[in-house]
Amino acid sequence: MLLSITDLHIQFEAEGQVTRAVEGVSFSLDRGQVLGLVGESGCGKSATAMSIPRLLPSPPARVTQGRVYFDGQNLLDMPLTDLRKIRGQKIGVIFQDAMSSLSPLHRIGPQLEEVIRLHRPVSSAAARATALEWLGRVGIPDPAQRAKAYPHELSGGMQQRVMIAMGLLLEPDLIIADEPTTALDVTLQAQVLCLMRKLHRKNSGMLLITHDMGVVSQMATHIAVMYAGQIVEQAEAAAFFSKPLHPYSIALLEAMPSAATRGKRLKAIPGQVPSAGAFPAGCRFHDRCPVARPDCAQTPPALRPCGSRLVRCPYAAQ
């Protein structure tokens, strides 16, 4: 197994106040798979994903419990010097906001070259050649010329492509992509997704985080749905999209634009994701759930097997 996360708990502590943002998340990911981690904003997707390469700012974040095994090693108790070798080289991260992870002070070519030389014993000429090759591969026209540009001189779409090149150029075994296309307009979004699918190697695994079910339906082989800091459904993508089982999954899919709903009003999910620290008693989704029963407000449901998947609802049936 490439990545295996067990019983992960993450807290944020600020001004003496503790919020439990992620509680008891477990999943695994193998080579060749794309796991779509979905859910509305604030459900704990980014916290979960960023805890894998230990990129959460600490403080305020703290992983209080859990194991994160990557290629047989627990990343959570690994010395930072060893972890740094794994980051970038074996785990590539693509963030939502390209500008926040590109240095504004350096031209993009040299930034890519530096990443390569940090992890590989190659000459600067070889690093430059690889950097230019990747700029070309992510669809940046005239790479030799564009490599001389500073990030702010590029459009949002081009910046995002540079980020993708940065995340992929060391050909990592695991790619973590957190809302990689959210900042882009719809046409560019489709192009960038297509590109990521093309560049994703058969023997690597991808954790793709998004609140956009359309994006995930094009990319994922497996799905994990998060709600209020917990996983509420885990399934293979085909089964999930043909029949989601958890009421929250059903609501997410009904809110997804599709050919069938084009021109019609989409069904929004009523209410809001409760903030971490203010989760309702019982099932965390009960107050927004269209099929909630009286006991849903009392008993927190367990994540239980239902056919080949896991569902956190006692009433969901295949």
Ligand SMILES: Nc1ncnc2c1ncn2[C@@H]1O[C@H](COP(=O)(O)OP(=O)(O)O)[C@@H](O)[C@H]1O
């Ligand atoms: N830097 C932070 N400081 C305090 N709380 C945070 C911070 N980042 C995230 N959180 C808390 O964790 C919850 C989950 O956040 P996040 O993982 O970013 O959600 P998602 O990626 O699903 O939108 C948030 O609702 C918030 O309460």
Ligand SMILES: [Mg+2]
């Ligand atoms: Mg997020």
